[in-house]
Amino acid sequence: MAIAGKRRYTGGLVDVAAGQISREIFVSDEIYAEELERVFTRAWLFVGHESQIPKPGDYFVSGMGEESVILCRDREDRVHVFLNSCRHRGMKVCRYDEGNTPVFTCPYHGWSYATDGKLVGVPYFREAYHSKLDRSQFGLVEVAQLEIYKGTVWATWDPSAPSFLEYLGEFRRYLDLALDAWDGREGGTEVLGGVQKWLIPCNWKFPAENFSGDSYHNISHRSVDLVGIGPSGSGRRDMRERLIGRRLQICFPDRGHQTGAYVLPNEEPTPPAYQHSPVVSEYFRRCEEQRRERLGAWGRVTGAPGELFPNTALHPRQPRSIAVWHPRGAHRTEVWRWYLVDADAPPEVKDFLRQYYIRYSGPAGLTEQDDMENWNYAHAASRGTIARRHPYSYEQGLGFEVENYEWEGLRIPGTVMDVTDSKSSEHNLRNFYRRWAQFMDANSWDELATWRRRP
Amino acid sequence: MINVRTLEPGTRVALTDGSTVEIVSNPKDGIWVFARYLSSPRDTSLVGTEEMVFAQDMVEIQTTP
Structure with missing residues (x-):
């Protein structure tokens, strides 16, 4: 049976076409119990x-x-x-x-x-x-x-789910941005230190949505940018590629994965970073140079926050990490964050990154604290009887996405929204909820693996 | 009562059924040890075999290494 038309979630509580989503899917205990069964027992985690x-x-x-x-x-x-x-x-x-x-x-x-x-x-x-x-x-x-992919371990309870690589589809190339070594060699990352774990009083979909590509909330991080916690002492990150490249939001509608990315111009090298430490700065300069040589045109693509459906967040560039939003009831999320580094990076690089990572992320990280405050209060203020009657708006950029996006000779896989000029879009967020609604409505992977039905 | 977590390999222990075993390894979960049967009046075929032995079945330390 095809997933189309109005069902309880698709076109109902999750009306992506209209850009409106009911608050019920965040605060209803009944819906939460249903998503544990229909999302978390069937997806790859x-x-x-x-x-x-x-x-x-x-x-x-x-x-x-x-x-x-x-x-x-x-x-x-x-x-x-x-x-x-x-x-x-x-x-x-x-x-x-x-x-x-x-x-x-x-x-x-x-x-x-x-x-x-x-x-x-x-x-x-x-x-x-x-x-x-x-x-x-x-x-x-x-x-x-179970699948081990470039060191990361993924699993599903569902024997009928597609293989992990099929589940990824072309999103694999964006996952690789987090898992390959900085110089473009396949794999080569390891976990730095322990896993940080903490609780947030909000539904798990708040952080999942945020990492899907909500750049609209950057105003929340203005204080962090002012303080300058980045590796060069300015802003949150050294991502000067945003000043010279195209800023994209990319999603895969049939898979539910989405990410941000930057594409650098053909002739421009990756801007310098990590200048607070000459050793670290030189390490990344050399890695970026080798990455361009090794990957060719694809080496012009650098990663930005993304979400692998349903609850794994990718932060492929600065600070490089993977987070899982573990559901702990409709009103609570337990966050686990793994930090990644090149396994063969010099100790000085690892130590520098460790300090930067904890300055940025985790329960004490300045940037993550901003986010948690938003999710906490947004969730609490959405639980009331009156509040539940009013859906959230997801209308930004509706209808402006592009298939077969290409820039300076490089085609970008996925459905793309170029937000270089428009600044922001909710394109990726709609994609996340579209897929979530499909999981909630579908009775089997026969319905969910829509790509298998293409001619 | 024996504190099973402290039993080192080579320790000989008497069991409730009259058997004697020698500790081979100890996962230190406080519940099981891996042990080799030295004698077993209940089942002589067990002698020489290695089995997991339950803490509640151990009654007395005979010798320590």
Whole structure:
């Protein structure tokens, strides 16, 4: 069945054509329960990074929707993602954030699982179960599909979901902007330090929307720009490419992914950055030069914030990071942010970036605090009976998007809105909610994989 | 009562069924250890095999390494 016309969400609560979206989808507990089932059990979700579990027995406890999951490497070096819940009575079998272990043992009744998920220890197996329990049927629940892409680990509970690469489609090239080394070599990034985790009193779609491409809210960050927390002491970031290139918002309507990007002119080098440290500045100058040589015309594209549907945010340039918006009820979001660096960058570069990253992002980061304040109060002020009657406006740039966008000989994949002159657009935001509505309305991946039906 | 978390490899422990095992490794979860059977009046075929042994089945430390 094609996804078209007015359904409960598509054309109803989420009226993308009119640029209006009901507040109910942010504040309704009933809709929240529905999206856990229809979005979070079917989509591909970010779980962690391989560099967090380098050795057999290493594990990292992550989340998929509201579910706690264990990302681990078994004794045979295979990577798994398991539901962190004992098959006997549901207790968490791992209550640490990360570590190394030969087994995950439930502290409630003592059932114990190997790192490949097999149930290996059942107290009183001979005596109480009379050796009758079929232990092979009670291993840890494992995700239906898992993909390791350039070090990042992704998983879905849905066996009928397309492969991760098919799920990405052409958005893969923009994900690569965050995962490839700064000089354009494939992969080569690692997680810097630990994962920052904190709670925000708002619906998870507020930050997801923001990272989809809301540049309209830049006024909120004016104080940070004035303070000058950027790596050269001016603004928030050193992104002077915005002064010489085209500023784009790019989305993929059939996938629900979207991002910002800058395209530099043919003959212009990437402007200098990180001048507060000569070593760091020289490192990035050399990387940018090599990147142009290695990638050719595509090396003119630099990344900006984006969102891989549904709840993974990409920040590919400054500060380079991945965030997951874990839903914790309709009115609360738990943010987890991973910071990425080139694995082979000199220690001085890593240390400089670590300090810049925490100055910018995370619960104490100046820029992220601005955002959290907005989401917090927007959510709270949208919960009332009167407030719910009035939809939000998403009309910016409606009808001005372009297919097959090209600039100075470089075609840009995706549906593009050039906001160099218009300053802002809600094009990418509409794309996020269009896809969200499709997930909420569709009964299966047969309906969601619309690209498979093209002639 | 034995504090299972402190048992080092090589420690010999008596079990409730009269068996004796030697600790091979300890995941230190306080519930299980990996151990080799040295004797088992219940099932002599267990001798020499390695199994996970439950904390509640361990009654006495016989020797330590």
